[in-house]
Amino acid sequence: MNIPSTRSPRWLFCCAAAFLSFALLTQSATAQGEHIKSNLLHEIWGVAGGEGVGTTTAVLGDLNADGYDDIAIGAPGAYSYAGAVYVYSGATGDLLLELTGVNYGDTFGASIAPLADINSDGFADIAVGAPNSANGYGEVYFISGYDGATLFQTHANGQTLDQYGFSIANVGDLDFDGFDEVLIGAHGTNANNGAAYVVSPANGTTMFTLLGAITEGYFGISVSGTGDANGDLTGDFVIGAYGANSFSGKAYLYSGSDASALHEFTGLNTEDYLGSAVAAAGDLNQDGYADLFIGAMGENDFAGVVYAHSGFDGSPIAEFRGWYAGDSLGSAIAMVGDADGDGVDDFLLGAPGYDQTRGAASLYSGATASLLDYYTGYSRGDYFGWSIAPAGDYDGRLHADFIIGAPGADSETGADSGYFQAWSLWSPILNPSSYEMSAAQGGVVFYGLDFPWEAGWGAYQLVVNLAGPGNTRWNGLDLPLKNDGLLQSTIAGDVPGPCLGFAGILDGYGDGMAAIWVPGGLPAGMVGTTYWLAAVGGQIGGVWDFGSWANPLTINP
Template sequence: SLACAGDVNNDGITDIIVGTSQTEHVVNDAGKAFIYSGTDGTLIREVIGLTVGDNFGWDVDGVGDLNQDGYADVIIGAPNDQGIGSVSLVSGLDGSTIHYILGMESLSFFGKSVSGLNDIDDDGIEDFIVGAPSEDNTGSNSGAARLYSGATAVLIRTHLGAGLTDGLGGAVARLGDADGDQVGDYAIGAGGSDVTFPNAGAVYVYSGLTGTEIFHDYGSESGEQLGIAVSFAGDIDSDGRADVIAGAWKSDAGGTDMGEVLAYSGASGAILYSLVSSVAGFGFSLDYAGDVNSDNRPDFLVGAPLTSGGVPPGGAAYVYSSSCSNPIVYGAGCPGTGGYVPSLSLQGCGIPGTSVQVLISNGLGNAPSLIIVGPDQVDLPLGAGCVLLTFPFLQIQGVALDANGSFQITAPLPISPGITEIFLQAFVIDSGGQKGYSATNGVQLLLEQ
């Protein structure tokens, strides 16, 4: 595990904390955390787990200056401590323990995920959140995430998984202000959620001020494990609100188990875009990267631990810019058989001469369909709740959905100075629809010039 630690040595530069949860310096798998200077990379200090199998350092983060001594402090998770799990809040000044919290249930994996938070309880000191994805409160491995006061370690609030094997709290993250109330918010992943499909996963974003849900999203396919990782993403859509990224490392969007990363508007929960890859396990880990390429746009890191890179098991990390023009979902579709509304999505950036992935899902199995592409967005009612969302037509492409009601194609983007944006929508021939068809949402893609 790896995170920014804040300015631990008080030299004005942010330092780094690294967790090695299976280090055997004292006893087997006790674990360690190392804090390194952001100035020159020298080791500031190491903090050592003391008990067999603690896995101390499984996750780490900076938590601000909890004891108000002028030095940034850190949080370190040990999810197997005493067979329960724990977190330690450690002084940046001298490495002493400020707070130690033991989980509430055996085998809960408390401390598997940790994150500093903004000042949730308004006492002037940053707070923190801890995930326990194997707690059994609402069913076996339903999971939990708990927020604590950084000043006193008193429990502020608890979020519980919705049901059996949800694994809520497998990932947690500090966000900025997503809902515009001037208080920082936070995200929680539940990679095992079965709300839509088995192990499809879920991501939830909550108000730091009240703890109420701002938005959620559920995985769109069985086994993709959306929410295995969550992170702050900066302000991707430039609306003044914090945005969110979430990983679905087993998504088949780019190939079997290749993985996917979804970027969400913090204000609305709308999917701003998705990234797919041809490398296995893409999206297993995520982090905000600041502005790496100096374009005044947020960038972020994506980990893919199953990628061999020619040297199995290898693994890889990628840095992505959010500055490209990404697909924007607009409008709403209308239902067909069984009340199911098909969905249209694009994956990729609006760079002429490159390609994007066009995906239809949730349609009628084996049904013929039409994908229409136009230069303008319209809102033309067709009756029975169906709406035409683009006109006139630049292109109409006939396709056939598979048995699961899905279709995917790689589509080249035109190189034409006269075309600055395109709009897409799909119609599925479906006798279960009131008009004999169902329709998708629309997708807008700005083309960079």
């Protein structure tokens, strides 16, 4: 192998044999997916019975200027169902704001949508639904993220029990005025035929009104933006109508340009409840157009199914099925960003009926559709997974985090106080002591190897590339790295002469240690270079059975 000297930014690694013991900063998930661990970042409970904390969850912008996005949690049962939204620091979990409904029974906080800065004060704002306010007409409040002041509120001038604001979603800037529009569902309109409204946060005016055409279709029970599904450079949106056709359900994809219908999706059987949840799906089939998820929580005896469809032509892409009758998978769906570090956004599916309403949520890879991890509530009646949301990166591991709500959980303060959790998924296989190194000072980065115990006394190897996260097949395993010359060199085991630690034998627990040592005084041209590492393991002489995800190491000044 021809490896340039450390004067070149292509290669700087010299592995030193090292033995270092350090604590792994993690807690295991309540229930773990195979070979994956997750770190519980925050768990916050309601302070009174009946609050239903975690009924809705959303991540806002950075409201307290600490560099981390903050968390909004809906508790529509708080204060005798006046309702509340609690805004917490994403970094510390401290309470930043408490927003409350105006009157008993408003159920303020039944829905939440994050907004960009609509009042030009430099802070992200928030929209909150109160679907039972004004005798069930419903209202949506547009609120300052800086101080919690109401900027304005909207309603539909409809009728009692319209439930305007039961569902809301940020659908992007449809009119290119610099403000993201809000899609508001009112599933009770016209005796449960339903309606939905696209509202501009610039002035509160309604841009589009869409009316459900099916008797008791509950059109607007769920709403979401999807991104650009039809290639017209404007974001589109999807609306669920789970009551249509004797609750077989429907979902409709609309153009954000003119609200024209693009595709219609229909449940297979009576009481499938297709449209129980809808969500953006990124570009799952890599055709350049946005795709979408549709939940059918009632399908297969309420085991539930989540369908992924092409936004461009409506064709099916994939489906995900609940494990057991009553799981109600498809009650909540969210893209959560890149949780596993492979460069592709992943997604979380809620199943609040799992294990007789203990509840669960499953995290899937957006690249492979494989299960990354799953999480469960503590007790039956928690309804864990009722709400889910992305959460940015709170722990600095450079992977997306996420939030799961459990509004039915009981505590010492009372029944149905509820709680939410913020989680970080991270690989236990390759744990770096740092993600960066100084070119001027050099130093050592240690890599703790923590394979599953099944890998004990097996072989391991670390590999490196410069091309970044991706997918390269090697010896029975998909590496989370793009193929390049550096990767092929390290696959071949060709590393600098005196260096040790990039390949070896694990101990009986599947653990080991490697290190990267870099002398100081690296060339200035190396500053800003990022190397990506991954580790693989398996039985000696066999195929690789286990692999980490990509871990970056960036050279700073």
